[in-house]
Amino acid sequence: MRKILALALFFLITSCAKERAYDEMVINGFDDNYSEENAPLSSFVDKIEVMPLKRNSEAILTGPRKIVCYKDKFYMLDNNRLFCYGTSGDFICFIGERGHGHGEYINIATFVVFNDTVWLLDSFKNTMMTYTLDGTFVSEQEAPQGTLANVEDAVFEEKGLLFMANYIFNDQNAVYTRWNTSTNQVDVVEKTPLQTDGTKEAVGMHSFSDYAGNIRYILPFSDVIKSTKEHALRFQTAKKVLTDSDLEGMTNFSIMTYADHMDDFVGFNNIFETKNYLLLTFSNLEYVVVDKNSNECFRRMYRYNEDAETFPLINILSSTGDALIGVIEMERYDGKLKNKIQEYISVPSEEDYDYAIVMYHAK
Numbered sequence: 001m002r003k004i005l006a007l008a009l010f011f012l013i014t015s016c017a018k019e020r021a022y023d024e025m026v027i028n029g030f031d032d033n034y035s036e037e038n039a040p041l042s043s044f045v046d047k048i049e050v051m052p053l054k055r056n057s058e059a060i061l062t063g064p065r066k067i068v069c070y071k072d073k074f075y076m077l078d079n080n081r082l083f084c085y086g087t088s089g090d091f092i093c094f095i096g097e098r099g100h101g102h103g104e105y106i107n108i109a110t111f112v113v114f115n116d117t118v119w120l121l122d123s124f125k126n127t128m129m130t131y132t133l134d135g136t137f138v139s140e141q142e143a144p145q146g147t148l149a150n151v152e153d154a155v156f157e158e159k160g161l162l163f164m165a166n167y168i169f170n171d172q173n174a175v176y177t178r179w180n181t182s183t184n185q186v187d188v189v190e191k192t193p194l195q196t197d198g199t200k201e202a203v204g205m206h207s208f209s210d211y212a213g214n215i216r217y218i219l220p221f222s223d224v225i226k227s228t229k230e231h232a233l234r235f236q237t238a239k240k241v242l243t244d245s246d247l248e249g250m251t252n253f254s255i256m257t258y259a260d261h262m263d264d265f266v267g268f269n270n271i272f273e274t275k276n277y278l279l280l281t282f283s284n285l286e287y288v289v290v291d292k293n294s295n296e297c298f299r300r301m302y303r304y305n306e307d308a309e310t311f312p313l314i315n316i317l318s319s320t321g322d323a324l325i326g327v328i329e330m331e332r333y334d335g336k337l338k339n340k341i342q343e344y345i346s347v348p349s350e351e352d353y354d355y356a357i358v359m360y361h362a363k
Contacts, residue, residue: 033298047361050344052353056091069320103137167200197252204269211273239265272319274362324360
């Protein structure tokens with residue numbers, strides 16, 4: 001009987017090991033393919049387009065933090081307002097109005113564009129509001145209590161099913177949740193052992209990617225990129241990877257926590273995806289490009305170099321199709337870099353605009 005039980009346990013363990021191996025793909029090159037010099041974008045970028053955003057006295061940008069490209073329009077969240085621009089760089093409209101009334105918002109935590117509809121998530125009113133693509137109000141729906149209190153970003157997995165990334169706040173550390181807006185059920189997708197001490201801390205500004213219906217998402221200090229539909233991706237590294245036990249002792253997590261562990265594997269803050277590549281960044285310190293076909297990656301210092309001959313990666317905020325999208329604030333750039341940016345722009349002078357959208361079309 002003992003032999004039978006032992007044999008059954010053996011097969012169970014080996015089958016689980018095989019399942020884990022199947023569920024994870026190993027990414028190589030993280031330690032070996034590192035350089036402090038920026039990689040030529042031609043290694044994974046085919047074409048670059050720059051679209052200046054024309055000045056408008058009613059629409060003044062101060063620091064865009066999310067941008068979505070949808071049907072030849074750009075929707076951009078900046079300073080608690082949602083701007084809509086056309087591909088010519090002309091301002092089209094605002095989506096929604098601030099206020100306490102029906103159909104008005106107090107605080108736009110994030111927005112989603114899906115099925116020809118714009119959805120605003122108001123973390124203050126715990127409400128989701130829907131608008132047409134040109135900003136006409138359609139309806140609003142109150143979320144289950146507390147659902148949107150810590151939401152940082154979101155995307156629809158499918159109609160009615162909202163995948164949300166959340167801030168960590170004290171012991172509220174369900175960093176990814178799923179809200180079924182039809183049944184009003186909310187489920188936890190992923191938690192972290194990390195806690196904060198009275199502050200709201202984001203896992204990253206863009207901590208998940210959405211490509212072809214598959215969502216990949218990151219966790220602090222994790223060497224694994226998880227997925228809703230495909231294999232997880234694990235980075236092969238000699239650096240120490242912190243365990244859940246290590247993270248459980250961190251009850252005052254903040255950006256400074258990373259500074260205390262720079263010799264360890266700190267993970268990533270942002271992830272963007274195209275057909276053949278993943279771009280992962282850690283703050284403004286370094287970025288990693290993963291070739292999805294070979295499961296190889298290279299890692300580079302993330303910095304602006306005025307003397308670089310190649311166009312740099314600038315403030316990537318999203319990806320759409322096979323393009324990475326960045327936003328340039330022109331007054332931040334001088335000298336050679338400004339001249340290089342200007343080479344891609346077909347307007348007479350940088351005085352005609354303050355911001356420009358950069359489309360990096362990946363190979």
